[in-house]
Amino acid sequence: MIRIEDLKFRYGEGDFRLSMAALEIERGSTVAFVGPSGSGKTTLLNLVAGIIVPQNGLIETDGVEVSTLSDAHRRDFRIAKIGLVFQEFELLEYLTVLDNILLPYRINPSLKPDLSVRRRAEQLAEQVGIADKLSRFPRRLSQGERQRVAVCRAVLPQPALLLADEPTGNLDPLNKDRVLDILFDYAGATGATMLAVTHDHDLLGRFARVIDFKDYHELDTTPRTEER
Amino acid sequence: MIRTLYLGWRYLVYHRLKTSILVTSITLILFLPVGLRVIVDQSSKQLTARAVSTPLMVGSKGSPLELVLSTLYFRSEIPETMDYGEAAQVADSGLARAIPIYAKFRARGRPIVGTSIEYFAFRGLRIATGRQLARLGECVVGSRAAEAMGLEPGGHVVSSPESVFDLAGVYPLKMNVAGVLEYSDTADDDAIFVDIKTAWVIAGLGHGHQDVSRPEAAGAVLSRDDENVTANASVVQYTEITDENRDSFHFHGDLSGFPITALVVVPLDHKSSAILQGRYESEELSTQIVRPITVMDELLDTILTVQSFVVAGAVIVGLATLASAALVFMLSLRLRRREIETLFKIGGSRLAIGTVMVSEIAVVLLSSVVLAGLLTLVTREFGSAAIRALIRM
Numbered sequence: 001m002i003r004i005e006d007l008k009f010r011y012g013e014g015d016f017r018l019s020m021a022a023l024e025i026e027r028g029s030t031v032a033f034v035g036p037s038g039s040g041k042t043t044l045l046n047l048v049a050g051i052i053v054p055q056n057g058l059i060e061t062d063g064v065e066v067s068t069l070s071d072a073h074r075r076d077f078r079i080a081k082i083g084l085v086f087q088e089f090e091l092l093e094y095l096t097v098l099d100n101i102l103l104p105y106r107i108n109p110s111l112k113p114d115l116s117v118r119r120r121a122e123q124l125a126e127q128v129g130i131a132d133k134l135s136r137f138p139r140r141l142s143q144g145e146r147q148r149v150a151v152c153r154a155v156l157p158q159p160a161l162l163l164a165d166e167p168t169g170n171l172d173p174l175n176k177d178r179v180l181d182i183l184f185d186y187a188g189a190t191g192a193t194m195l196a197v198t199h200d201h202d203l204l205g206r207f208a209r210v211i212d213f214k215d216y217h218e219l220d221t222t223p224r225t226e227e228r
Numbered sequence: 229m230i231r232t233l234y235l236g237w238r239y240l241v242y243h244r245l246k247t248s249i250l251v252t253s254i255t256l257i258l259f260l261p262v263g264l265r266v267i268v269d270q271s272s273k274q275l276t277a278r279a280v281s282t283p284l285m286v287g288s289k290g291s292p293l294e295l296v297l298s299t300l301y302f303r304s305e306i307p308e309t310m311d312y313g314e315a316a317q318v319a320d321s322g323l324a325r326a327i328p329i330y331a332k333f334r335a336r337g338r339p340i341v342g343t344s345i346e347y348f349a350f351r352g353l354r355i356a357t358g359r360q361l362a363r364l365g366e367c368v369v370g371s372r373a374a375e376a377m378g379l380e381p382g383g384h385v386v387s388s389p390e391s392v393f394d395l396a397g398v399y400p401l402k403m404n405v406a407g408v409l410e411y412s413d414t415a416d417d418d419a420i421f422v423d424i425k426t427a428w429v430i431a432g433l434g435h436g437h438q439d440v441s442r443p444e445a446a447g448a449v450l451s452r453d454d455e456n457v458t459a460n461a462s463v464v465q466y467t468e469i470t471d472e473n474r475d476s477f478h479f480h481g482d483l484s485g486f487p488i489t490a491l492v493v494v495p496l497d498h499k500s501s502a503i504l505q506g507r508y509e510s511e512e513l514s515t516q517i518v519r520p521i522t523v524m525d526e527l528l529d530t531i532l533t534v535q536s537f538v539v540a541g542a543v544i545v546g547l548a549t550l551a552s553a554a555l556v557f558m559l560s561l562r563l564r565r566r567e568i569e570t571l572f573k574i575g576g577s578r579l580a581i582g583t584v585m586v587s588e589i590a591v592v593l594l595s596s597v598v599l600a601g602l603l604t605l606v607t608r609e610f611g612s613a614a615i616r617a618l619i620r621m
Contacts, residue, residue, distance in 0.1 A: 051573055072577065079575025090570040094242030095235070106231040107576030107584070113231070137242070153574075 001027040001161065001193045002048055007057035009047060018043050020057070025209075027160075030187055030194045032204050035213025041197040045163045048195065049082050050074035062160050079108040083154030083192075085183070087166035089146045091138040091153075098134040101125065101152045111157055124152040128182050144175030151179060155186045162187060164196040168203065180206060232580045236587025246556075247592060254553055254596035257546040259603045261539045266604060267611045268535050272528050278414060279520035281351075284324070284493035284501060286314060286508070289516045296523045299490040301415040302331045302339035306489060310515050312424070313484030315491055321507075323500035325350075327492040330427040331419075335387045335403075338373045341419045342427020342488075348409075350494065353416055357381055358407025361423050364477060365469025366406040372417040374408040381407055384468075385420060387430045401430045402468035428479065428486055429469070436466040436477035493517070557589050 007020040018040040025031055033041040046052045047059055050066040051074075059067050062081055066074060078084075091100045099106075101121045105113035125131045128148040130141075138146055147167065154162060162183060168176040180203065187194045196207070204210050240247045278300050287295040288308035295307045309332070318326035327350055330342035345361060347353075348368075358381030361368055369379050379385055383405040403422060411417060428434050451458045466473045479486075495501035508517035564585065571581045 046573075049573070075572075075575045075577055077575070078573075082575070084573055086570070086573075090566070092235075092567060092570075094239045099235075099238065103235075103571075104574055106235055107571050107574065107580040109577065109580070 001025055001029070001062060002195075003058070003060040004048075005058040007047070007054050007059065009043065009052070009054040009057075016040070016043075018047075020044075023211075025193060025195070027193055028187070028191045029209055030184065030207045031196070031209045031211060032207040033195065033197045033211050033213060034199070034201065034204065039213035041213050042165050045165055045195060045197060048161075049078055049084065049163055051078070075108060076110045079104055079111055080157060081160050083157070083159035083162045085147075085150055085154045085162065085164040085167045087169040089138075089143075089150040089170075091146055091149055093138055096135050096137060097125065097130060097141070097149050098122070100138065100149050101156055103153055104157050117156070121152065121156055124156060125149075128152060128178075142175075143170055144172070144178065147171060147175065147179050148182065151182050151186075158190065160190075160192055162192055162194040162196075164194065166197050166199065168198070168200060176200070176203070229583065232583040233587055235584045236591060239584070239588055240591055250553055250556060250592050251595045251599065253549050254592065255599040255603070257542070257549045258596055258600035259607075260542040260546070262600065262604050263607045263611070264535060264538060264542070266607050268531060270608070270611060272531070275524050275528065276521065279524040282492055282520045283495055284504065284517055285520055286310075286318065286326075286491040286493055286515055286517050287489065289514055292516065292518045292523045293527060295490060295516070295518060296520045298331060299329050299492065300520060302341060302419055303415075306332050309487035309489055310491075311484060312486045312488050314515060315488070316484060318491060318493055318504070321504070322496075323504050324493045324495040327494070328424050328488045329490040329492060330424055330431075330488045332487075332489060333387050333427065333430050335385050335420055336377055337388075338370075338377065339419045340367070340387055340427065340430065341421050342424040342430075343421060344424060347421070347492070350492065351412070351414070351416060353412060354410045355407040356410040358405070361406055361421070363406075363469075364423065364426055364429070364474060365401070365403055366426070367403040367420050367422045368407040368409055369405055369421070370409050370417040370419045371411040373420055374405075379405050379408065381405055400467060401426070404469075424488070425479070426469075429477065431487070433481070433486055434477055434479035436469065436473050553592075560588065561585060 002023070002025040004020050004023040006022070007018065009018045010016060016038065033044065035041055043052070047054055048061055048066070050059075050061070050069065053067045053074075057067075058065060061077075064077060064081075066077060069077060092103065095103065098121060101124065102113065102118065105111045105117055122131065122134070125134055128151065130145055130148055130152075133141060133145065138149070141149065147170070151167070154164075164183060167183065168179055171179060183194060183196075184206065186192060198204070279296070282300060285295060285299055287299070288310045290308055291305075294305050297303055298305065298307055309330075312328060315326040315328045318324055325346065327344055327347050328342070329347075331339050332342075333340040341347075348360065355368065356371065358368070367385060369377070369385070374380065377385065384402050385405060387401045387403065389400055403420075403426065409416065409421075422430075425434065466476065469477060493504065495504055505517050505519075508515065568581055568585065571584070576584075
């Protein structure tokens, strides 16, 4: 699903550098990225998603060499193939819950909305327990409910890859489990691959594979990988 | 595109207070100079139209503007009066027709215009209900005045005393309404027209009273000789002219010395007009002749100068408002930076994200332009009527 070779990346400013000789992640696997802040976990998610491009190396996601695509094609690729979940949910305050879930279909013409999409959005909302809140605005939702809306938005286009950047970082224990259940259920049901950045070591037991970035920052070596 | 515009629309609806304030301020700033221009243009046309239809005007020397405004619109300060004999002089010259105007008195705030029957033909005024003036003590009422005062033929209207302290002077005269004029959309709609002699009765220059030669008035007679009877104040003065007492009304003195406020002069041709104007050029005369259109053009020049200052002010305020609006939009884009980043990360196309952001500005500006346009149309349609109503208040 994901193949990285000889990756080198640095931001325009600052000393940060990410180098990775090789990394392969199989289709359908669930992988947790752990490690100290600033070690490059989120950067790697962004590279895999094509949000940023490396200065050197190969990143292949779902058989597509993302870094060689144009900006427009990378956007089309992301909207169709990748579901993104953020720590701060990143819902649009002026849209209702339903409109937030349907957002991907309104911001890129490569996704064609039809009645089945709307029905699927309503079914997803029902599955995660927010079906009665579809017409509410995000400010009138709890933290847990907001993240469930964000997860629904991420999985609505039925992506092959889920990228979650600390998806439970702002949630209480009950909601942590609930949101992770939804993500794992989706991955299990559709065979999607899931990469999640987390600082919560209590959750690592749920992932099939954990990649620790602790000793990886600025080192041109393969990160320590722990298989479960 | 429609899907993306929907997001822009939702943003504006969610922030409706901010949107409304922006739209309102930009609409007003766009409308102000344009609307002002429309109103000034319409007012200019109206003022000019009535002035154009009044070729010349004669009045006492003084402010030409006062003379024109009081004669055309029955407003402004009442100019100094001149002798009615001036009308005969103009008519006798064979150069023009002369229509006297004595617009000094009011009834419930409406001007009472003493004139001759010729005035109605000159202004193209027609009777809507009732009949034309026929007898002393009658009046015909303009359509707006009739509506406002609830008057119709057969009704009455009483002239207001010139001053509440003028106890010994002008008595209120109860006038019979003979007819109501058709709506003309001019100052005539607000006036009450009487024959010039009725106006003089209101002025106290003519009166009717109890016949002192009759026995029942004997108690009021102070002295009597072959030609004169002197009576005290107990003699009954009539305040209404009826069929019974009409014959008792009379004027003391020579009518040619009675006052009028102006003469509307209608020359036979251009040459007559030029000759007449030449005759009034003498410094020694106590009267003046004016071309109303010339006077109104001077007034309009002044108004246009004032308008230029107002428009210049509006433009400066407009620039300040647009700068503020630009600042609001820039701050808005800054506040939405995180939203833009989210849309980008999710995979929003460049065009879609741009459209979502620009739609806020585009919808606000477009709405403002459309609203300003509608306001201008409304102003064009009803502005001058609204201003006239405002002036009448």
